[in-house]
Amino acid sequence: MVVPKHLVAVVDFGSQYTQLIVRRVRELGYMAKLYTPEEIGEMVDPGAVILSGGPRSTSEPDAPDIDFERLCSFGVPVLGVCYGMQLLNIKTGGTVRPSNRREYGPAALIPEKSTGLYAGVSPSSQVWMSHSDTVDHLADGCRVIARNSEGVPVSLQWGKNMFGIQFHPEVTHSHEGRTILRNFLSFASELAPFDIGDFKRELIDEIRSKVGHRQVVCGVSGGVDSTVLAVLLHEAGVNVRCIFVNNGLLRKNEAQEVEQNFLRMGVNIETVDASERFLAALSGESSPEKKRRIIGSLFIDVFWDAVGDAEMLAQGTLYPDVIESASNAKSKASVIKTHHNRVERVLELQAQGKVIEPLAFLFKDEVRALGASMGIPHDILWRHPFPGPGLAVRCPGEVTKQKLEIIRECDAIFISTLRKWGWYDKCWQAYAGLIPVKTVGVKGDERSYEFATNLRAIVSEDAMTADWVQLPYDLLREVSNRILNEVKGTNRVLYDVSTKPPASIEWE
Ligand code: XMP
Secondary structure, three states, X not given: OOOOOOOEEEEOOOOOOHHHHHHHHHHOOOOEEEEOHHHHHHOOOOOEEEEOOOOOOOOXXXXXXXXXXXXXXXXXXXXXXXXXXXXXXXXXXXXXXXXXXXXXXXXXXXEOOOOHHHOOOOOOEXXXXXXXXXXXXXXXXXXXXXXXXXXXXXXXXXXXXXXXXOOOOOOOOOOOHHHHHHHHHHOOOOOOOOOHHHHHHHHHHHHHHHHOOOEEEEEEOOOHHHHHHHHHHHHOOOEEEEEEEEOOOOOOOXXXXXXXXHHHOOOOEEEEEOHHHHHXXXXXXXXXXXXXXXXXXXXXXXXXXXXXXXXXXXXXXXXXXXXXXXHHHHHOOOOOOOOHHHOHHHHHHHHOOOXXXXXXXXXXXXXXXXXXXXXXXXXXXOOOOOOOOHHHHHOOOOOOHHHHHHHHHHHHHHHHHHHHOOOXXXXXXXXXXXXXXXXXXXXXXXXXXXXEEEEXXXXXXXXXXXXXXXXXXXXXXXXXXXXXXXXXXXEEEEEOOOOEOOOOOOOO
């Protein structure tokens, strides 16, 4: 993985918000990377270090620790958040008072001065607390730089550039958290703003040196990650084979559009049309989980048949996947979904050093920025997410050609209308699906008995939660009129007004 020098090293003590610290630092224009406390030996020239919060108490005998001498040896600014602050206090000679009650929620932050870490911060600012222990004695040379409304110290400073805060600046409930983080980073003179163009050049150098003259195989779906990856490999000038599997569960004209898009960008792709194989394998199956398994395992067969003997494989794995699999491995949590990026064949190739994942350090928005810097058109970079099992998860029950045809037509009408009205980019995801219930209607002079269609449009940040979009009634009316007039096989249109949770975004 290419890691820029002088980045912000975020040491993870297990808080649920640690990933957010990384995100916030990146939003402020600097690079940040997550490390476990044991990985401090791997840090090379960090520009600043942030010690995260965590659920444990520093008084527990096996509480997570840090090599403080090494931390100080970097000579860079350090910020301890909650657990991180308590650890710093102990390491510098102070003490922490354990408590078995957790204080959780909003609190007032009252800085002693509006300079330094609190430059530009209001005299009383709302912050978000989540802690049980509190600092007790302070070591010599440690000063209190902010208190809560009861006068209890909630922020400390040691020397010129080591700070502690008893609240989470990374959550939006801490109203001026962003300013406080920005102030902290302003102490880091070595820290250079992250430049996606420079990073791209480093990625390309790394790809070239790892790949050499070997051929790289890359699976593409038309989605953002695999497209950016394919274009990056192409730009690196390596010998790349892009393989696109048409599983017959794609949207209207999607296979042709993906091929045209790649043509537009000057990258060759090989399409493997396995539609009939997928439909045959799904025939008669209506269990959502079994459908997913059939599609997942057939995809692997079809893809690897097409690949043959791979000299190297490139995958569009992103940083959230890396963090997630690292924390799963650490917590030994049961892995709910086996991602196709981690199937046996891939793990074998990985053990032989034949897998490259050039995007593994980036979040989605950074992948988009990288794509834009290589001239990938906006409409490709901002396509709505589309699930791997495709329309099968939008077609509850058995998947048939007829049902897929109805979904394709309705979806094309819905999406083109959203675009026409300027609502496509305002929705995080939108689609039409089929409700496998036939109802009676009248079409022309005849009685009809046809399926219902479901329209879904949501906004979300990360797909973990979602809200339905308040689309204008006139837009919905236009979509419904067109579907009822133009699409054979459906005589009813419903708009899904379910939030996630408890519903999910897809119907299966
Ligand atoms: P749900 O339905 O779980 O969807 O609320 C959350 C997001 O994930 C997408 N999705 C998938 N993507 N393979 C994928 O690559 C899948 O099996 C899959 N299932 C759901 C869904 O479209 C939404 O964006």
